Amino acid sequence: MKSLEEILAIARSIGWGASYLLRSYYHGGLNNPELDIPDKDGPVTAADIAVNRYILDRLQTNLGNQDFAYISEETYNAQTDGQLSQPWVWIIDPLDGTRDFIDKTGEYAIHIALVKDSRPVLAVVAWPEAEKLYYATVGGGTFVETRDGKVTPIRVAARDKLEDLTLVVSRTHRDRRFNQLLQQLPCQNQKSVGSVGCKIATIIEQQADVYISLSGKSAPKDWDLAAPELILTEAGGNFTHFDGTPLKYNQGDVNQxxxxxxxxxxxxxELCKEAERILAELEGREK
Known part of the structure; x- marks a missing residue:
């Protein structure tokens, strides 16, 4: 098997190629009849399908199927029982933030993560409209690469007072319970950003400090979080369940x-404990 550095070089190249392909759909306009494919969970466009095919084809051509398994939002079969048996698994979201893609906010991303034994070891998050690509390997730090090829190490902000922290939140996907939680947190500064990848990039770029996900009828999937998690933690941040336990991937159920x-x-x-306390109080009032 190739070294992690060689695999990262391949993933970065694929990330840029996927970014250019996705931008060609984005700037081609939504009058294209191909950009209208219904999906059971929300909008899926021809762009999702094309970029998904591009990423999988390039990864499998360069790395094969013997050492690696592949989980992708667009090809995952929800009826599959159990986790994939290979220790190395690629987890891919070809278009994170499809609604933002359709609404033309520019806040959509591409996630490519390599997971070993349930934890990410390599990640690429491309933000096509910012023309930036964030990448990380476990223990190797996080870097941001721009279209001109410039590579810069990047770290989260040093803000450490609760009241000074800024939450990055969605414009949609916010139910009553989640809004009540946000209203009672000690940090009340908010910044609205689209996809999860773009939200985490906003934290890495020191424009925000906190992102919260609270599942309701649905939950974020492995492909929403695996790549963003690693670029955040390798930039000095943290990403856990409220109880402090780490996220695990390829566990059979792709829902987090x-x-x-x-x-x-x-x-x-402190924020995790406060969120748990607030939720417990909210649930107590509803009983």
Whole structure:
């Protein structure tokens, strides 16, 4: 098998190629009749399908299927029982933030993560409209690469006072319970950003500090979180369940249920405890 550095070079190249392909759909306009494919969970466009095919084809051509398994949002069979048996698994989201793609906010991303024994070891998150690609390997730090080829190490902000922290939140996907949680947190500064990948990039770029996911009728999936988690943690941040336990991937159920909190790493445990306390009070009132 190739070294992690060689695999990363391949993943970065694929990330840029996928980014250019996705932008060609984005700037081609939504009058294209191909950009209208219904999906049971929400909007899926021809762009999702094309970029998914491009990423899988390039990965499998370069790396094969003997050492690696592949989980992709667009090809995953929800009826599959149990986790994939290979220790190395690629987890891919060809278009994170499809609604933002359709609504033309520019806040959509591409996630490519390599997971070993349930934890990410390599990640690429491309933000096509920012023309940036974030990448990380476990223990190797996080870097941002721009279209001109410039590579810069990147770290989260040092803000460490609860009241000074900024939450990055969605414009949609916010039910009553989640809004009540946000209203009672000690940090009340908010910034609205689209996809999860773009939210985490916003934290890495020091424009925000905290992201919270609270599952309700649905939950974020492995492909929503695996790549963003690693680029955040390798940039000095933290990403856990509210109880402090790490996220695990390729566990059979691709849903990441419960409360999840990503932060710049400062006040992380305190915020997790506060979120748990608030939720317990809310649930107590509803009984």
């Amino acid at each position: 249920w419960g409360g999840l909190l990503a932060s710049n790493g400062h006040c992380h445990a």
